[in-house]
Amino acid sequence: MLENSTNPPIMPGDKGAIQQTDPLKAVRSCNPIEETNYQDIFEHSPNGIYQSTPDGQFLRANPALAQIYGYESPDELIESISNIATQLYVDEHHRAHLLERLQEEQQLCGFETQVKRKDGSILWILESSRAVRDQEGRIRYYEGTIEDITERxxxxxxxxxxxxxxxxxxxxxxxxxxxxxxxxxxxxxxxxxxxxxxxxxxxxxxxxxxxxxxxxxxxxxxxxxxxxxxxxxxxxxxxxxxxxxxxxxxxxxxxxxxxxxxxxxxxxxxxxxxxxxxxxxxxxxxxxxxxxxxxxxxxxxxxxxxxxxxxxxxxxxxxxxxxxxxxxxxxxxxxx
The missing domain is CATH 3.30.450.40 (GAF domain)
Incomplete structure (x- = not known):
């Protein structure tokens, strides 16, 4: 079962919870910040922050991400999107390209692409992401940030x-x-x-x-x-x-x-x-x-x-x- 934006993520099909991780690690990797209350930043960041599964479902999303994509709340976004590649990306192959690069690189900063909002309008986003792996090196989920760069x-x-x-x-x-x-x-x-x-x-x-x-x-x-x-x-x-x-x-x-x-x-x-x-x-x-x-x-x-x-x-x-x-x-x- 997928949890809402305030709880640690649960992987679909897992019996237990994934060990709680810092959802802002991708932020710190690309944009170093002082150690502070990351949960507060998660909730109030002007940029979208997410965790998602390899098969394209959101595990966690902050209010800014929901707003960027045109949804009323993180819960609505999580419940509405079952395939990030086909439902959000204008070109679903861009999502595949992003994941391919994360297979080879520890993190990816500044990936530009176009996405679709709930109302069908098109946005440009700047995405930074990393893959979270288990002890055997298998990807458990992805986490990262989204910035709306349409005006730019x-x-x-x-x-x-x-x-x-x-x-x-x-x-x-x-x-x-x-x-x-x-x-x-x-x-x-x-x-x-x-x-x-x-x-x-x-x-x-x-x-x-x-x-x-x-x-x-x-x-x-x-x-x-x-x-x-x-x-x-x-x-x-x-x-x-x-x-x-x-x-x-x-x-x-x-x-x-x-x-x-x-x-x-x-x-x-x-x-x-x-x-x-x-x-x-x-x-x-x-x-x-x-x-x-x-x-x-x-x-x-x-x-x-x-x-x-x-x-x-x-x-x-x-x-x-x-x-x-x-x-x-x-x-x-x-x-x-």
Missing amino acids: KYTEGLLRQQIDKERLLSSITLRIRQSIDLDEILQTTVDEVRELLDTDRVFVCRFNDHGDGYVPVESIRNERLSIIDLDLQNFCFEETSQELFLGGRISAISDIRTSSSPTSYVKLLEQLSVIASLVVPIVKSDRLLGLLIAHHCTAPRQWQPWEVYLLQQLAAQVAIAAHQSELYQQLQTELA
Whole structure:
């Protein structure tokens, strides 16, 4: 029978109690602390503290651990979780990897992974753990600490995004200064945008003299999503729509199934396997040179402000490159 958070742990199937051990030994191993009232720390620590069996049940848990996982009490957590790997870990193989390392190492500090709360939301945690063994060296149970690092990971993610955005903008700007090959600049742009946004399709749509759209470059997650040879007659953009884009209009659709866009345009997106779409105009000197477009084809997607801003900045750089290319072609024609 499993005991609650205030009693020494009993291993499932054992006739007697395991010799009481210090549940904060993992804490002291990774973060030395003064000898004090460890039971008081166990109950009032801001970090989660636990003991668990090798087959994935909690033997003991403190209030902070229950709160991290979204349960009302340690007892509810202990009673609700029968398999830590499948019920708590986003990737159950991470739990297996943790235990494999504890087979070889005396203790493990700073293991980062994602877990699921009771309500299904996802958290990042930092886990430190050790294996408690019997006199023959067999693992009796594990004990350790859990820290919620979701906010820190979010901040790190924002910082990485900012660094990646600045790198991408600098890279495209440098290429424009060094090259007059517009196709090369456009291809680099769509490739790097798709990678940064982790989306399915990014391409540039340009317009011929009749207003029909065509795709000179694209970057796709797999070949079946290619639209490079597709005839995009009118691209479902009426004259009024092109005027709106010329004025700087941004089209961000998170889910075409709930979009208020014209039916003809939604049908086109369906034909292209699109679920979410982000469209930014490429404008230079009051001319609509084209559109920079990102498509998400696997699920709805709420486009973030930084993603819209990034495409706007890149579209401005692409407009410079296109204008530069046109001037060069005009010069070549005059010299011919």
